[in-house]
Amino acid sequence: MQKSKTDSGLIILHNIAILGYGCTTSLGPATADLWEGLVGGRDASSRFDENFHAYVWQDNRDLNEQLQRALRQALDGLDKQAIERIRDGSKLGVILASTKGAIDDFIWNASEAELLVDPYTRFLESFLARAELKPERLLTVSNACASSLSAVFLARQWLVNGIVSDVIVLAVDRVGPFVLKGFGCLRALTTEKVRPFAKARSGLRLGDAAAAIVLSRAQGVARLEGVGIDAEGISVTRPAAQSLKRACEKIPNSGCPDLIIAHGTATPINDPIEDQVFSALFAAKPAITATKWAVGHTLGASGAIDLIAACEAMKNQRAFCIANTDEVDPAFKGRYLLAGADVSGVGPINRVLVTSLGFGGIHAAAALSRGGTV
Amino acid sequence: MVGVDHFVYRYRFPAAVEPRWKAQVERWYQLDAYAYGLTQAYDVWRASGVVDKPEFLFLASPEASNRTDAQFAGSGASSPQKFVHTLPNIRSASLFQVMEWSGPMLCIQKDPHTVATALVEAAEFVGAQAAERVWLMSVVRGRGAEDFEAHLLSLSRSSQAAFRVEKKGHSGLAATPADNYFISWLSSKVSSGNDELELSRHLKIRRALTKG
Numbered sequence: 337m338q339k340s341k342t343d344s345g346l347i348i349l350h351n352i353a354i355l356g357y358g359c360t361t362s363l364g365p366a367t368a369d370l371w372e373g374l375v376g377g378r379d380a381s382s383r384f385d386e387n388f389h390a391y392v393w394q395d396n397r398d399l400n401e402q403l404q405r406a407l408r409q410a411l412d413g414l415d416k417q418a419i420e421r422i423r424d425g426s427k428l429g430v431i432l433a434s435t436k437g438a439i440d441d442f443i444w445n446a447s448e449a450e451l452l453v454d455p456y457t458r459f460l461e462s463f464l465a466r467a468e469l470k471p472e473r474l475l476t477v478s479n480a481c482a483s484s485l486s487a488v489f490l491a492r493q494w495l496v497n498g499i500v501s502d503v504i505v506l507a508v509d510r511v512g513p514f515v516l517k518g519f520g521c522l523r524a525l526t527t528e529k530v531r532p533f534a535k536a537r538s539g540l541r542l543g544d545a546a547a548a549i550v551l552s553r554a555q556g557v558a559r560l561e562g563v564g565i566d567a568e569g570i571s572v573t574r575p576a577a578q579s580l581k582r583a584c585e586k587i588p589n590s591g592c593p594d595l596i597i598a599h600g601t602a603t604p605i606n607d608p609i610e611d612q613v614f615s616a617l618f619a620a621k622p623a624i625t626a627t628k629w630a631v632g633h634t635l636g637a638s639g640a641i642d643l644i645a646a647c648e649a650m651k652n653q654r655a656f657c658i659a660n661t662d663e664v665d666p667a668f669k670g671r672y673l674l675a676g677a678d679v680s681g682v683g684p685i686n687r688v689l690v691t692s693l694g695f696g697g698i699h700a701a702a703a704l705s706r707g708g709t710v
Numbered sequence: 711m712v713g714v715d716h717f718v719y720r721y722r723f724p725a726a727v728e729p730r731w732k733a734q735v736e737r738w739y740q741l742d743a744y745a746y747g748l749t750q751a752y753d754v755w756r757a758s759g760v761v762d763k764p765e766f767l768f769l770a771s772p773e774a775s776n777r778t779d780a781q782f783a784g785s786g787a788s789s790p791q792k793f794v795h796t797l798p799n800i801r802s803a804s805l806f807q808v809m810e811w812s813g814p815m816l817c818i819q820k821d822p823h824t825v826a827t828a829l830v831e832a833a834e835f836v837g838a839q840a841a842e843r844v845w846l847m848s849v850v851r852g853r854g855a856e857d858f859e860a861h862l863l864s865l866s867r868s869s870q871a872a873f874r875v876e877k878k879g880h881s882g883l884a885a886t887p888a889d890n891y892f893i894s895w896l897s898s899k900v901s902s903g904n905d906e907l908e909l910s911r912h913l914k915i916r917r918a919l920t921k922g
Contacts, residue, residue, distance in 0.1 A: 435797060436779075443783045446776070454774035454798075454819040472911070475827050476819040478774065480797050486816055490831070497838045514783065518793035567767075567815035569806025571736075572794045579812055586814075696800040698815065 352495050353556025353707060355418055355502070357644045358409020359547040360402050361631040367409055370641070371648040373630055377659035377675070381530055381541045381632040399438055400463050402546040403508045407467055410504070410548035418502065418552065425470035427501035429494050432460045432476040432508070433483035435636040440512035463506070472500060480694025481599070482565065483507065484639030485702050488551070489563040495553050507640035508546040515542060515635065522573065524603055532600030532626040533607050533672050534661040540601045543632025547640035558647045561687070561703040562587035568697045575609045577616075580691065580699040584617055587703045592620045593689040595655050595682060597642045600626025601633055606693060608667070613691075615669040622689075623682045625673045629660040639692040643702060646688035650706045655682040712833045713871025714915065716896050717760060717862040719751035720852065729753065731808045738804065740791040742778045743858055744771070744849040745801035749808050751860035761864060763809065764845040766835055769817040770828035771798035772850055772889045801849070822888040824848075829863060830910045833875040836865045850893060861893060875915050884908040 362380035363373035456476035479486035491503035526539035564586025723743035799817035906916035
């Protein structure tokens with residue numbers, strides 16, 4: 337429950353909830369595919385060209401189509417009142433979270449006119465036209481791989497301040513030659529399995545994803561307890577433990593979660609930072625898991641995918657393992673759900689922490705709790 | 711009412727001399743024009759004693775990182791030094807090193823209204839008391855291929871600021887200014903007779919010397 341103080345000293349309670357969500361990933365075109373793949377230990381990132389280091393949508397490369405699919409899932413199941421509010425648009429906000437958007441569509445032979453406009457706004461406007469949404473407020477947040485949680489942070493601000501009644505956070509990134517070559521330059525990719533927090537971890541794979549999350553000041557399927565973001569400048573590509581810790585500490589009532597879904601890229605640098613922070617913050621050692629072993633690193637959409645996984649974990653009252661990680665790095669102190677772990681001991685799952693780390697020293701954390709009455 | 715002070719630093723890139731802060735930023739010579747400009751601008755403003763550090767920072771990046779992206783793509787897409795700058799938020803990393811600052815930051819895009827859009831967000835943060843002082847920073851290209859401008863809008867509740875963001879008397883449709891026009895308007899030191907601009911359906915900005 338978020339609190340804010342008025343000039344007169346009154347405390348106002350805010351209940352910011354997730355009303356609905358949907359996604360498409362390499363595990364399949366629906367949220368159910370994501371969840372069943374995670375609990376079933378299915379590594380969809382393995383299906384790739386050996387020279388490609390990444391999984392891409394096999395059937396349809398169109399970003400607009402994939403995101404439309406995610407949005408339809410998110411809106412499905414909303415009550416009639418919510419749908420009417422969203423379709424009306426007058427109190428609707430839309431935030432796009434993405435790192436490179438549709439960059440490959442124009443950057444290789446870009447005209448001067450194409451360089452004058454960011455790669456997000458044109459895509460967002462065409463998406464909204466096709467979805468027949470006319471939001472009162474819209475923009476893009478591009479905070480590297482912490483874009484999704486950063487967008488949720490801003491969405492929360494809009495809702496708390498009464499600027500809009502509902503916000504749809506759209507998150508999408510597509511693996512194309514630009515990001516593939518870029519990550520290849522950084523030597524961050526692996527042709528092996530993605531093994532977050534493993535002793536034998538060797539890097540990441542990339543993956544396409546699209547997600548839509550509807551937030552509102554209402555009762556919903558999950559409650560957004562808070563989002564913290566923190567940026568620092570120690571290094572462009574190396575995360576910083578203190579910054580991630582500050583992001584986590586900015587979440588109100590930041591008690592120990594029942595489950596952590598970590599950023600978990602399986603790079604030599606990312607994973608130790610998260611382990612250090614979780615160990616410092618939570619003496620009770622909550623269970624820690626991750627999703628990138630299954631769907632790859634979905635860049636700006638990764639935080640949204642992890643939030644959806646968190647919602648599914650609370651809905652189903654079940655955690656999932658890091659199915660590719662048999663042996664954790666012995667230097668790590670966290671309690672990781674390794675391959676084959678008995679997850680029945682994890683629960684009840686009432687509170688989940690999600691973390692995201694991005695290039696440029698940006699760190700974000702979000703805490704969700706089970707939906708219900710205020 | 712939110713007070714806004716505006717600072718601008720014009721520079722040419724590539725830089726002709728090494729910056730004062732070169733020891734603080736590893737491989738400073740690999741920064742792109744935008745990262746260099748934000749950092750150098752801050753150093754100049756700091757030396758002049760004109761800026762107080764913020765609690766929150768917005769980065770408004772017209773054209774996103776398109777120019778740097780095109781350089782990466784055009785050079786064979788093999789340079790890690792170029793690739794790490796192909797995200798619009800990256801340009802803040804060197805700035806934060808020299809500022810010795812950390813905190814919440816949002817990189818906002820909505821071309822061709824990116825700067826005005828970010829200003830609305832920043833003003834609402836201050837107005838809602840989510841932060842006492844918020845910065846909005848932006849780098850835009852100048853007239854020549856090597857000319858750039860770094861802009862800082864420092865927002866607070868000060869009544870002494872050069873500009874004020876206020877609620878409009880009506881909530882009609884807004885003619886949100888495009889970045890080129892808006893920056894030019896901010897930068898002009900004399901009143902052109904147009905001392906007030908709409909920012910959004912609910913907000914406007916005006917020069918503080920004029921009556922509301």
